[in-house]
Amino acid sequence: MIIAIDGPAAAGKGTLSRQIADAYGFHHLDTGLTYRATAKALLDAGLPLDDEAVAEKMAREVELAGLDRDILSSHAIGEAASKIAVMPAVRRALVEAQRAFSLREPGTVLDGRDIGTVVCPEAPVKLYVTASADVRANRRYEEILGKGQSADYAEIFADVRKRDERDMGRADSPLKPAEDAHLLDTSEMSIEAAFQAAKVIIDAALKKK
Ligand code: DC
Numbered sequence: 001m002i003i004a005i006d007g008p009a010a011a012g013k014g015t016l017s018r019q020i021a022d023a024y025g026f027h028h029l030d031t032g033l034t035y036r037a038t039a040k041a042l043l044d045a046g047l048p049l050d051d052e053a054v055a056e057k058m059a060r061e062v063e064l065a066g067l068d069r070d071i072l073s074s075h076a077i078g079e080a081a082s083k084i085a086v087m088p089a090v091r092r093a094l095v096e097a098q099r100a101f102s103l104r105e106p107g108t109v110l111d112g113r114d115i116g117t118v119v120c121p122e123a124p125v126k127l128y129v130t131a132s133a134d135v136r137a138n139r140r141y142e143e144i145l146g147k148g149q150s151a152d153y154a155e156i157f158a159d160v161r162k163r164d165e166r167d168m169g170r171a172d173s174p175l176k177p178a179e180d181a182h183l184l185d186t187s188e189m190s191i192e193a194a195f196q197a198a199k200v201i202i203d204a205a206l207k208k209k
Helices: 013-024 032-044 052-061 075-084 088-102 115-119 133-146 153-169 191-208
Strands: 002-006 027-030 108-112 125-130 182-185
Touching: 002 013, 002 115, 013 027, 013 108, 013 125, 013 191, 027 032, 027 088, 032 052, 032 075, 032 088, 052 088, 075 153, 088 108, 088 115, 108 115, 115 125, 125 191, 133 153, 182 191
Parallel strands: 002 108, 002 125, 027 108, 125 182
Antiparallel strands: none
16 A cells, blocks of 8 residues: 655645554655765765765665654755755666565555656545645644744745745656646645545555555
8 A cells, every 4th residue: 555645845745644654554755865975975075065966876785774854954954865866876776766665565665756646647546635725834833843943924924925936846756646647725724634534545545555
């Protein structure tokens, strides 16, 4: 069983994916972390972010087992990740590893930007989780304030828009819903309501198997 979850940054797909994986006892892969880990390895080694052959080599060395969002969450790593994510050779290398992961038993949840369209087009469940740019920026803003740090809403909003443009506008595997994806707009939906909606869709697919 493969559950493919796509959507823009800060739409709540990470939280939702983890909840689904926990509830069904499936393995979870946040594929954004594979791009982030590749970018961090390049930054740590002092290597350029615009050399596709070098970046591909790093991508092939990424270990899926050791990916940690806490270590990879910084804004600088996110920016670097979105730069190397436009490179077809990097995408090919990471997609190979992601596909191998998706076949684990008893089932997997993969979240990212191109899971339903490119990585696992045959997935029986595809969710496209989205929310308005304003709502997503606000969630990020509250999250930072919640950690006791200071934040500038206008800056975060501009950042969300810039990330969207990069993810949706790139030539290779742009972010878009698969034709057979279920849309979940979480703008006015709690994470619990989104989980319940996802559960109905997943349970129906499991029954069909
Ligand atoms: O979701 P995130 O912020 O951790 O993703 C980091 C970058 O990687 C972001 O620019 C989008 C890109 N990405 C991608 O191109 N394809 C994926 N399947 C996942 C992430």
